[in-house]
Amino acid sequence: MSANKPPLVAPKKGVFNELLLRGKLILRLIGDKRVNPVLKLLPIGSLAYLIVPLDFLPVNPVDDALILWLGGYLFVELCPPDVVQEHMATLNQVLPGEWHDPTPPQADSEEVVDAEWWEKK
Numbered sequence: 001m002s003a004n005k006p007p008l009v010a011p012k013k014g015v016f017n018e019l020l021l022r023g024k025l026i027l028r029l030i031g032d033k034r035v036n037p038v039l040k041l042l043p044i045g046s047l048a049y050l051i052v053p054l055d056f057l058p059v060n061p062v063d064d065a066l067i068l069w070l071g072g073y074l075f076v077e078l079c080p081p082d083v084v085q086e087h088m089a090t091l092n093q094v095l096p097g098e099w100h101d102p103t104p105p106q107a108d109s110e111e112v113v114d115a116e117w118w119e120k121k
Helices: 016-029 043-053 061-078 082-090
Strands: none
Touching: 016 043, 016 061, 016 082, 043 061
16 A cells, blocks of 8 residues: 555445435435425425325335335436535545554553542532
């Protein structure tokens, strides 16, 4: 490894992490003032359908998942692209760092901590 650059700790990829990332993006976009308030009704309405389903369609978990996915997808696609990119960059930000194995304390260590024990009465 290069002495100038520390290694990067990359975010893990996977289905659940992608779903979590999409959920965080939707929540951040709902809280952003630059997104049209009427547009914010899409994910809120699809979540309301999940809680209080209208029985137009046969009751099926697949159609509930489809409504949630479609509401979230359309919301993100209809939001201003620069706002979405800004939030995605923040969510995908990679923090510099490296892994350090914990070292157990040594019994013959020179470092001594002097303290007194007291109990609260």
